[in-house]
Amino acid sequence: xxxxxxxxxxxVKSKTIILVLVVYxxxxxxxxxxxxxxIKDFARADQQLKLQRVQLVYEETRxxxxxxYVTRGFAxxxxxxxxxxxxxxNAKNLHRFSLxxxxxxxxxxxxxxxxxxxxxxxxxxxxxGERPPDTLLYADTHAKGxxxxxxxxxxxxxxxxxxxxxxxxxxIGYLVFVINPKFFLSExxxxxxxxxxxxxxxKENKRLVxxxxxxxxxxEIIVHNQVQHLQKITIKDTPYISYVIExxxxxxKDDFSIIFLQDITYWKxxxxxxxxxxLIILLLLIVATSLLINYGxxxxxxxxxxxxxxxxESRNELEHLNxxxxxxxxxxxxxxxxxEREANEKERILVHQSKMASxxxxxxxxAHQWRQPLTQLSSILIxxxxxxxxxxxxxxxxxxxxxxxxxxxxxxxxxIDDFRNFFxxxxxxxxxxxxxxxxxxxxxxxxSLKNNDIVLTIEIEEDFEIEGFSNEIAQAFLNILNNxxxxxxxxxxxxxxxxxxxFTQDNRNTITIEDNAGGIDIDPIEKIFEPYFSTKHAKSGTxxxxxxxxxxxxxxxxxxxxxxxxTEGALFTVTL
Amino acid sequence: xxxxxxxxxxxxxxxxxxEDEEGxxxxxxxxxxxxxxxxxxxxxxxxxxxxxxxxxxxxxxxxICMPHLxxxxxxxxxxxxxxxxxxxxxxxxxxxxxxxRAVELKITxxxxxxxxxxxxxxxxELVALELVDNHVDVLFSxxxxxHTDEKTVHREGRMQQLSNNESRLLExxxxxxxxxxxxxxxxxxxxxxxxxxxxxxxxxxxxLRRKIGTECIKNIYGIGYRIALx
Ligand SMILES: Nc1ncnc2c1ncn2[C@@H]1O[C@H](COP(=O)(O)OP(=O)(O)OP(=O)(O)O)[C@@H](O)[C@H]1O
Numbered sequence: 069x070x071x072x073x074x075x076x077x078x079x080v081k082s083k084t085i086i087l088v089l090v091v092y093x094x095x096x097x098x099x100x101x102x103x104x105x106x107i108k109d110f111a112r113a114d115q116q117l118k119l120q121r122v123q124l125v126y127e128e129t130r131x132x133x134x135x136x137y138v139t140r141g142f143a144x145x146x147x148x149x150x151x152x153x154x155x156x157x158n159a160k161n162l163h164r165f166s167l168x169x170x171x172x173x174x175x176x177x178x179x180x181x182x183x184x185x186x187x188x189x190x191x192x193x194x195x196x197g198e199r200p201p202d203t204l205l206y207a208d209t210h211a212k213g214x215x216x217x218x219x220x221x222x223x224x225x226x227x228x229x230x231x232x233x234x235x236x237x238x239x240i241g242y243l244v245f246v247i248n249p250k251f252f253l254s255e256x257x258x259x260x261x262x263x264x265x266x267x268x269x270x271k272e273n274k275r276l277v278x279x280x281x282x283x284x285x286x287x288e289i290i291v292h293n294q295v296q297h298l299q300k301i302t303i304k305d306t307p308y309i310s311y312v313i314e315x316x317x318x319x320x321k322d323d324f325s326i327i328f329l330q331d332i333t334y335w336k337x338x339x340x341x342x343x344x345x346x347l348i349i350l351l352l353l354i355v356a357t358s359l360l361i362n363y364g365x366x367x368x369x370x371x372x373x374x375x376x377x378x379x380x381e382s383r384n385e386l387e388h389l390n391x392x393x394x395x396x397x398x399x400x401x402x403x404x405x406x407x408e409r410e411a412n413e414k415e416r417i418l419v420h421q422s423k424m425a426s427x428x429x430x431x432x433x434x435a436h437q438w439r440q441p442l443t444q445l446s447s448i449l450i451x452x453x454x455x456x457x458x459x460x461x462x463x464x465x466x467x468x469x470x471x472x473x474x475x476x477x478x479x480x481x482x483x484i485d486d487f488r489n490f491f492x493x494x495x496x497x498x499x500x501x502x503x504x505x506x507x508x509x510x511x512x513x514x515x516s517l518k519n520n521d522i523v524l525t526i527e528i529e530e531d532f533e534i535e536g537f538s539n540e541i542a543q544a545f546l547n548i549l550n551n552x553x554x555x556x557x558x559x560x561x562x563x564x565x566x567x568x569x570x571f572t573q574d575n576r577n578t579i580t581i582e583d584n585a586g587g588i589d590i591d592p593i594e595k596i597f598e599p600y601f602s603t604k605h606a607k608s609g610t611x612x613x614x615x616x617x618x619x620x621x622x623x624x625x626x627x628x629x630x631x632x633x634x635t636e637g638a639l640f641t642v643t644l
Numbered sequence: 645x646x647x648x649x650x651x652x653x654x655x656x657x658x659x660x661x662x663e664d665e666e667g668x669x670x671x672x673x674x675x676x677x678x679x680x681x682x683x684x685x686x687x688x689x690x691x692x693x694x695x696x697x698x699x700x701x702x703x704x705x706x707x708i709c710m711p712h713l714x715x716x717x718x719x720x721x722x723x724x725x726x727x728x729x730x731x732x733x734x735x736x737x738x739x740x741x742x743x744x745r746a747v748e749l750k751i752t753x754x755x756x757x758x759x760x761x762x763x764x765x766x767x768x769e770l771v772a773l774e775l776v777d778n779h780v781d782v783l784f785s786x787x788x789x790x791h792t793d794e795k796t797v798h799r800e801g802r803m804q805q806l807s808n809n810e811s812r813l814l815e816x817x818x819x820x821x822x823x824x825x826x827x828x829x830x831x832x833x834x835x836x837x838x839x840x841x842x843x844x845x846x847x848x849x850x851x852l853r854r855k856i857g858t859e860c861i862k863n864i865y866g867i868g869y870r871i872a873l874x
Contacts, residue, residue, distance in 0.1 A: 439736040440665055443757035447671035450761040454678050472667065519709045519736045 081365040088361055089354055096353070100346040107342055111335040119311045121260050122328050126313055129255040134215030134228050137245040141230025144169055145243055154232050154241040157187055159194040170196040179251030181225055186242040193241065200246055204229075217249070224249060224266075224278070249278045249326075256328065262311075264328035301329070307336045418599055422616035426543055429550050430487055436516035437483040441476035448473050486511055489539075500538040502570045502579065502644075503531045508538075509545045509568075513553075520557050522564040524549070529571035534644050536625045541644070544620045544629075545581065547613040548640050552583035554604070555638075561585050581640045587633035596631060648793035650780050651679055651765060653772035656795065656812045657702035658682040662692040662718070663734065664710040668757075672734075676705070679768055681808060689713030696722055700833045701729065703771050708735040708742060716742070719749050728819075730771040734759065775819070782818055784860040785872040790814065797855050804855045809834065809848050817861065817871040826868040 144150055144166060153161035162185045170183045174197065182197030190204035215228040226247040234240045249266045256264055257280060265279035299310045311328035448469050455461040486508070506526050517524050534541070549566060556564040566583045588596060595601055597618045602611030621627040627644040659680045663669040664687050676683045680703070686692045688710040695701075704722065706715035719731055730752040735742065737756070746754050752774055753767035772793075776782070782790040788799040795811040797804045806814065816833050817825055830845055849869060853861050862870045 436736065439757050440668070443734075443736070443759070444665065444667040444671065446758035446760055447668050447675070450764055451671045451675050453761055454675055458678060460678070469671075472671075476667070521709055521711075521714050 081362070081369070084365070085358055085361045088357055092354060092357060093350065096346060096350040100343065100350075103342050103346065104339060107335070107339050111332065111338075114335070115309050115311075115330065115332075118260065118262065118330055122256060122262060122264075122311050123313060125256050125259045126252060126326065129252055130215070130226075133226070133247065133251070137228030137247070138215060138230045140169075140173065141228065141243040141245060145230060145232040151232065151234070151240070154185070154187070154193075155234060157193060157241075159185070163194040163196075166194075166196070173245075177247070177251065179248040179254065181246040181248050184244045184246065186244065188239045188241055190242070198246070200244065204242055204244065226251070250280055252326065253278065253280045262328050262330050264311075264326060266326045300332070307332045418612055418615065422610075422612045426546065426613075426616075429546065430512070433512055433516045434483060434487055436519050437512075437514075438480055439519070440515060441480045441483075444476050445473055448476075497536050498538065499533050499535045501531050501533055502577070503528050505538050505542050505545065506568055506570065506579075509542050509549065512542075513546060513549050517549075517553060517566070520553060520564070522553055522556055522566060525565060525567045527567065527569045529569065531570070532572055532577045534577060534625075536644070540620045540624055544617040544642070545579075547617045548581050551613060552581070552585060552638065555585040556583060559585050576643045579642045579644070581642070582634050582636070583638055584636035586637055588631065588638045593631055593633070597629075648791070649769065650772045650776075650793055651769045652793035652795075653776055653780070653815075654679045654681070654703070654768060656681045656808050656815070657772075657775065658700055659684070659703040659705060660692060660695055660701045661685045661705045662687070662689065662710060662715060663707040664688055665707075668707075672705075675764070681812070687711075689715055689718035692718050693721055696725075698836060700836060702775060704729060704731040706731065706733055708733060708737055716745055716749065719751070723749055730774045732767045732771060776815070777819070783874045784856055785874050786857040786859055787874070788856050788860065790818070790856070799855070799857065806852075806855065810852050810855070813845075813848050814852055814856075814871075817869060818873070821871050821873050824864040824867050824870045830868065 145154070147165065147169075149161055149165040152158070153165060166183065166185070173183065174180055180197065182195050182200050184195035184200040185193040186204040187193055192200065192202045192204075215226070218225055218227040226249060228245040228247065230243045231239055232241045232243055253264045253266065256262055265277055301308045301310060308329040309332045311330065313326040313328070452461065452466065452469050455465060506528065510524060510526060513524065545568070552566045556566075561584060564584065566581065569580045569582075571578055590596055590603070596614050598611075599615040600611040601615075604611075618629050621629045621642055621644070625644060627642060630641045632639050632641070657680050659676055659682070661669070661673060661676055661683060663672060663685065666687075669685050669687070673683050673685045684695060684701075686695055689706075690712045692704075692706065692715075693713065696704075704719070706719060708715040710718075715733060715735070719733075722729070722731075727750070731749070732753045732755060733746055733751050734755045734757060743754060752771050755763055755767055773780070776792045780792050782792065784790065786799075788797060790797050790806075792811075792815060795806045795808075797806060813830065813834060816830065820829075827842060827845060831840065834840070834845070849861060860872050862872055864870055
């Protein structure tokens with residue numbers, strides 16, 4: 069049973085482990101997924117932010133640079149000799165008066181390509197730096213100062229244009245700062261830390277590319293990819309995200325795009341790291357969990373085994389106990405029954421003994437009752453015989469003696485009836501007056517008391533009625549009287565007397581029986597009610613008289629009996 | 645030898661019978677009257693004691709259980725005066741304690757009730773014998789014989805019947821053979837109420853001397869008489 073249990077527990081164990089692991093993995097995947105999404109979201113938000121910033125930086129730079137150079141241009145236009153030179157189209161003077169300015173400006177910005185002067189027709193008058201296009205194609209279309217990207221077949225540059233006007237507001241020429249687009253890239257790089265390149269694709273699908281640094285990977289993108297906005301591009305394991313700003317040239321055909329590539333390796337590694345982290349954590353957790361579960365199961369198994377064992381043991385014990393219990397219960401019941409039987413037997417013996425004792429006492433009493441008439445009968449017989457012998461028996465005397473004898477015989481048979489009535493067990497309770505009981509007691513005990521020179525006085529103050537077994541009550545009184553009689557004789561009391569009083573006190577029917585034998589010298593006095601307690605030793609005493617008396621009064625008739633020592637002797641107080 | 649029973653000795657004797665049960669008392673009194681010269685029956689111990697002071701009883705038959713004063717107590721009081729008077733107890737008690745007390749009181753016979761004729765007569769006979777110290781026939785110094793049961797005297801081949809007074813006085817003297825019996829003793833014993841003269845005694849003595857022989861009854865001057873037995 070143990071073994072198979074173990075097996076079953078094993079399968080349960082692996083099942084549990086698997087279940088827990090699956091739940092773990094699922095949970096982990098969900099967590100991971102959430103984290104992944106989080107990171108992705110975060111990345112996207114970050115990219116959006118970057119884009120905005122890129123856009124912003126680009127716009128700002130464009131505005132700033134435009135304003136800056138246009139202002140510079142006007143400042144140059146308004147400085148000495150420039151306007152005259154424009155008006156006169158004196159390239160030499162333009163060059164001459166503008167040189168100091170160029171020398172300052174070119175130092176400020178390394179991306180300033182050139183500083184050029186065009187006439188109102190858009191023809192190049194003079195220039196500093198790189199050679200600009202010979203004609204300003206957009207010259208006539210723009211009345212006031214402007215800036216923007218400009219391209220021609222060869223070049224693609226940012227132009228900050230200031231328009232020079234004469235006193236009448238007539239355009240007299242253009243002053244143009246040509247700035248390399250890389251300037252923007254560098255500004256964006258400075259401010260956003262993003263590398264960018266500018267890809268110009270014109271209508272003929274010709275591409276022009278500006279970049280800050282040489283970057284072969286980027287070249288590759290440029291060569292191979294039609295880059296779109298917010299496109300993820302991976303080159304040689306390096307992921308990039310693209311930001312495309314559509315730039316507007318002087319005309320639609322001049323539109324271009326500036327493409328920024330942000331190295332998102334950080335995010336990718338972040339993601340990778342998070343995945344790896346998650347995986348590692350998951351793995352660790354799985355291992356830990358497996359170990360834990362395994363350990364736990366082992367412990368549980370051990371515990372289970374132990375408790376199984378204990379259970380088995382306790383079950384065995386229980387069975388054993390049960391068996392024992394049954395045996396115990398059986399033996400206890402037997403013992404109890406035996407005890408009960410013994411108690412019953414004892415009680416029965418007691419009752420029997422008491423009956424025998426009271427029988428004995430009754431027979432004693434009968435003997436006393438009969439002794440008188442028997443003696444009289446024998447006296448009569450002796451008288452008759454002797455008279456006859458002496459011829460002195462007259463007819464009259466003979467008849468008189470016969471009559472006398474019959475009277476005595478009648479008296480004797482009546483006595484027997486009295487006792488028989490007394491001993492006949494009474495089946496039903498009945499109402500009786502206390503006087504009737506006391507008088508029958510006197511009738512039964514009278515001779516015996518008188519023969520022992522004991523005066524019995526019965527004082528009935530209140531002849532109350534009681535319901536119960538009058539015979540039993542009479543027997544109880546007889547026992548008390550017999551004891552009193554015995555003690556009076558034993559102690560050779562002069563003027564021996566027993567007084568019985570019947571009265572009601574505190575609504576209770578009370579009977580007191582007092583003798584003048586000097587009292588009970590037993591401590592505690594209640595001991596006399598115990599069965600087999602007797603001071604009469606080998607003599608007639610069995611010691612159950614008063615026990616039976618108490619039983620009769622208290623158990624069978626719901627009364628009370630108390631004993632105390634009165635002034636002259638024992639005083640029994642019975643309430644019924 | 646005579647065919648008389650020793651119980652006849654009682655025929656000139658006076659018995660005091662105490663019994664509280666009337667029916668018994670009547671019958672036993674009637675029975676006792678067949679044997680004793682005189683029977684006085686009383687109902688309790690106190691009466692018995694009163695009766696005793698009037699004296700001159702030869703035998704006492706007492707019941708123990710009697711009102712006022714029980715038989716044994718009465719006997720105890722009597723024994724203080726008279727150590728010799730034979731007593732029969734008729735009692736309902738069979739307890740040893742009573743028997744022991746009876747022994748102390750030197751009771752001739754303790755009869756338990758109910759008793760039969762044989763027991764009663766046996767007790768009476770015992771008492772009778774005790775009264776004559778077991779000598780039914782008394783031999784006088786002159787060879788004359790007195791039969792206490794028959795109340796007759798044999799002297800020199802002649803037999804003479806004694807009167808009641810004569811036999812009573814003679815037996816009284818015989819019981820006290822060693823001593824001088826005073827006139828007062830004789831008065832008390834012989835007569836209850838009347839005060840007889842010395843002459844009455846002298847006349848009985850004279851008659852006795854005539855029947856037995858003068859030498860057998862000695863005069864003790866101024867005191868009384870003394871019997872002379874062999
Ligand atoms: N009136 C009394 N005065 C003094 N002692 C008494 C009195 N009544 C009873 N006793 C004492 O109580 C004892 C117990 O009495 P109980 O009637 O139980 O037994 P018993 O009289 O000895 O025997 P039995 O019941 O056979 O007569 C007596 O032995 C006696 O010592």
